[in-house]
Amino acid sequence: MNTHHSKFWNKAALVATLALLAASGCHKKHAATPPAAMAPEATTPPPTASITADPAAIDLGQSVVLNWRTSNATSVSIDGIGEVPVNGTQTVSPASSTNFHLVAKNAGGTTEANVRVTVRVPEVPAAPSDNGDMGSDAMFHAKVPDIFFGYDSFDLTPEADSSISSAAAYLTAHPAIKILIGGYCDDRGSAEYNITLGENRANAAKTALVSAGVTGNRIRVVSYGKEKQFCSEETESCWQQNRRGQFSIDR
Amino acid sequence: MNLSARLLHARKSLSWVALPLLTLPLLLLSSSTLRAQDTFHLETSSGATSIRLAAANFKPTAADANTTTFKNTFDTTLFADLSNAGIFDMVSKSLAPQTTPGAQSDINLSQWSTAPASAAMVAFGNLGVQNNRLVVNGFLDDAKNTQFPQVFAKQYNEEATDDSARQVAHRFADEIIFRLSGGTPGIAESKLFYVKRGRGTKEIWEMDYDGANQHAITHLGEISLSPRVSPDNSRVAFSALGKDGFQIRMFSLLLGRLVNFQSVGGTNLSPAWSPSGQQLAFSSSRTGDPEIWVSDPQGAVAHRITNYKGPDVSPTWNPKTGAQIAWISGRTGLPQLYIMDTDGSGVTRMTDGGYATSPSWSPNGQFIAFAWNRKYGPGAPGGQDIYVMEVASKRWIQLTHDMGRCDFPSWSPDGRHIAFANTPDGVDSHNRIMTMLVDGTGKRALTEYGADMPNWSWK
Numbered sequence: 001m002n003t004h005h006s007k008f009w010n011k012a013a014l015v016a017t018l019a020l021l022a023a024s025g026c027h028k029k030h031a032a033t034p035p036a037a038m039a040p041e042a043t044t045p046p047p048t049a050s051i052t053a054d055p056a057a058i059d060l061g062q063s064v065v066l067n068w069r070t071s072n073a074t075s076v077s078i079d080g081i082g083e084v085p086v087n088g089t090q091t092v093s094p095a096s097s098t099n100f101h102l103v104a105k106n107a108g109g110t111t112e113a114n115v116r117v118t119v120r121v122p123e124v125p126a127a128p129s130d131n132g133d134m135g136s137d138a139m140f141h142a143k144v145p146d147i148f149f150g151y152d153s154f155d156l157t158p159e160a161d162s163s164i165s166s167a168a169a170y171l172t173a174h175p176a177i178k179i180l181i182g183g184y185c186d187d188r189g190s191a192e193y194n195i196t197l198g199e200n201r202a203n204a205a206k207t208a209l210v211s212a213g214v215t216g217n218r219i220r221v222v223s224y225g226k227e228k229q230f231c232s233e234e235t236e237s238c239w240q241q242n243r244r245g246q247f248s249i250d251r
Numbered sequence: 252m253n254l255s256a257r258l259l260h261a262r263k264s265l266s267w268v269a270l271p272l273l274t275l276p277l278l279l280l281s282s283s284t285l286r287a288q289d290t291f292h293l294e295t296s297s298g299a300t301s302i303r304l305a306a307a308n309f310k311p312t313a314a315d316a317n318t319t320t321f322k323n324t325f326d327t328t329l330f331a332d333l334s335n336a337g338i339f340d341m342v343s344k345s346l347a348p349q350t351t352p353g354a355q356s357d358i359n360l361s362q363w364s365t366a367p368a369s370a371a372m373v374a375f376g377n378l379g380v381q382n383n384r385l386v387v388n389g390f391l392d393d394a395k396n397t398q399f400p401q402v403f404a405k406q407y408n409e410e411a412t413d414d415s416a417r418q419v420a421h422r423f424a425d426e427i428i429f430r431l432s433g434g435t436p437g438i439a440e441s442k443l444f445y446v447k448r449g450r451g452t453k454e455i456w457e458m459d460y461d462g463a464n465q466h467a468i469t470h471l472g473e474i475s476l477s478p479r480v481s482p483d484n485s486r487v488a489f490s491a492l493g494k495d496g497f498q499i500r501m502f503s504l505l506l507g508r509l510v511n512f513q514s515v516g517g518t519n520l521s522p523a524w525s526p527s528g529q530q531l532a533f534s535s536s537r538t539g540d541p542e543i544w545v546s547d548p549q550g551a552v553a554h555r556i557t558n559y560k561g562p563d564v565s566p567t568w569n570p571k572t573g574a575q576i577a578w579i580s581g582r583t584g585l586p587q588l589y590i591m592d593t594d595g596s597g598v599t600r601m602t603d604g605g606y607a608t609s610p611s612w613s614p615n616g617q618f619i620a621f622a623w624n625r626k627y628g629p630g631a632p633g634g635q636d637i638y639v640m641e642v643a644s645k646r647w648i649q650l651t652h653d654m655g656r657c658d659f660p661s662w663s664p665d666g667r668h669i670a671f672a673n674t675p676d677g678v679d680s681h682n683r684i685m686t687m688l689v690d691g692t693g694k695r696a697l698t699e700y701g702a703d704m705p706n707w708s709w710k
Contacts, residue, residue: 190608196562
């Protein structure tokens with residue numbers, strides 16, 4: 001049943017969006033209508049319409065009551081539901097945040113009303129408690145990007161500094177995340193020295209995060225030297241890819 | 252430094268490298284007859300000043316198929332060992348007399364001492380399978396001494412296998428080398444430990460000094476690097492990549508399994524045995540920065556002997572004294588070669604630039620072999636080659652040229668050879684292990700591609 005609902009309401013949301021676009025197109029057309037066509041408007045006033053949702057925000061799986069009132073309308077429809085009575089209520093259970101778009105029509109014109117229902121989707125369903133919020137991997141990698149180093153260097157570049165600031169903010173907001181910093185080197189030079197260089201790179205990133213307020217015991221450091229390459233061509237751009245401090249969630 | 256200047260430098264250096272490395276009281280060593288070419292010849296490894304030695308094919312004492320097979324293995328191995336020793340002018344088998352002497356009474360020495368063989372010394376003997384035992388009698392004669400020609404005679408009695416035939420040949424060769432090289436034991440019975448690349452793994456392997464008998468030591472399914480065998484051949488220390496990064500592992504060759512080595516945090520790698528076998532030096536980042544530490548062979552009583560920000564790695568002990576450690580440090584930028592006393596005092600920088608790695612201290616304590624890229628830098632075409640530096644003077648010579656990337660030199664126990672890893676085309680998986688004489692001659696591959704980081708046993 002739930003599955004059916006979800007599919008239906010995803011579709012509904014799409015239709016609603018399309019309808020909104022179409023509606024705004026209509027307005028433009030309407031404004032361009034020549035005065036002669038305005039004649040019926042003088043005799044029949046356009047309908048009035050309002051729609052409310054209670055509650056306005058729900059958790060995924062809960063339901064919400066839509067309540068709408070119109071006057072002077074000959075036909076009323078809600079996108080995703082279809083034709084509905086001029087006044088009414090309906091219980092819905094959308095799968096994601098949805099704009100419910102009501103259109104009331106009569107001979108005198110069209111009136112629209114909207115209400116937005118916010119659906120709170122838990123980002124990591126497995127995490128039970130509030131401070132267990134690990135965020136998604138995609139979000140983690142967007143907010144905590146890998147950093148890259150200069151040739152034979154373990155100093156942070158200006159770009160790396162700003163990456164660290166973003167990373168520190170995200171990690172402060174998600175105290176449940178433990179992170180693994182992997183130190184990597186390009187394949188030039190010698191294997192043993194590169195492992196220590198990678199260690200210094202990963203530790204430079206750790207030190208910067210700690211300075212930015214992330215507790216050190218959340219951070220684990222592993223140097224892979226040149227034993228795990230991201231890119232295997234003998235080009236500068238490839239070497240640059242491999243001179244890396246890689247951040248990942250330490251599970 | 253242009254080529255001629257470099258050659259000049261090498262010329263000057265040659266006399267010091269030649270004398271102490273290959274001190275051969277029986278032979279010596281008059282003038283340096285250097286050829287104007289890119290590598291260096293020592294008088295001990297070419298020309299008339301080497302002992303001219305003939306190794307006759309051994310005479311079969313039985314007619315069965317096993318004897319024939321073992322005899323071929325023995326003859327081939329013996330000739331290769333004596334050729335590889337680098338101190339003999341070997342008589343080509345095509346110049347040897349037609350007869351096959353099997354015993355002292357069989358040999359007509361004048362056949363061997365005159366042209367075309369012109370041998371000064373002759374090794375010969377007999378071999379056969381008797382009662383499922385391989386029995387070998389070997390002799391060494393001085394061809395010019397007609398009255399008392401015999402230098403020594405040896406008898407070997409081993410299990411009748413092809414490997415026994417090879418090992419007996421190694422022992423006989425080592426005996427000849429020991430007698431004719433002024434008392435330095437041969438290396439034909441020594442081993443090489445190395446890293447063998449698998450599918451996503453690197454394991455520790457072992458082989459004979461001539462590349463024969465290659466076999467796996469570890470089966471960890473991890474990335475294992477930097478094998479270092481203990482001076483008594485009982486254990487191999489190495490480092491392996493696990494969940495907590497690289498850690499030192501200790502493998503007992505006697506028990507055939509891993510034994511304890513304490514891990515105390517950080518990355519721990521590049522172990523090196525003290526000549527006593529009682530201590531291990533290695534790089535550890537347990538305090539947050541990679542430094543050189545020394546512990547016992549179980550990882551206990553660890554203490555730090557360097558304290559300087561930047562990578563410190565790849566220690567190697569002075570095997571003669573046990574009182575100094577050479578290592579690689581990035582404290583001033585690119586990695587350079589340093590030496591210090593084992594208590595961390597007396598730090599001395601040895602290289603003046605470039606990118607230096609992978610030091611190995613010579614058995615006599617006078618030299619350090621290492622890999623050096625003197626033109627390392629972004630866009631620089633420099634190559635990484637093997638160099639040998641005299642510790643006392645910091646003078647150096649280059650041993651490899653224009654053969655791709657070279658790394659991880661390791662001295663043979665007799666100090667006459669250096670094993671190293673070579674990547675001819677620069678492709679990382681195309682590592683192979685080669686050996687050469689310390690003058691840079693006699694380069695040959697011991698393995699196919701996929702072998703790296705050789706470590707020559709202490710004996």
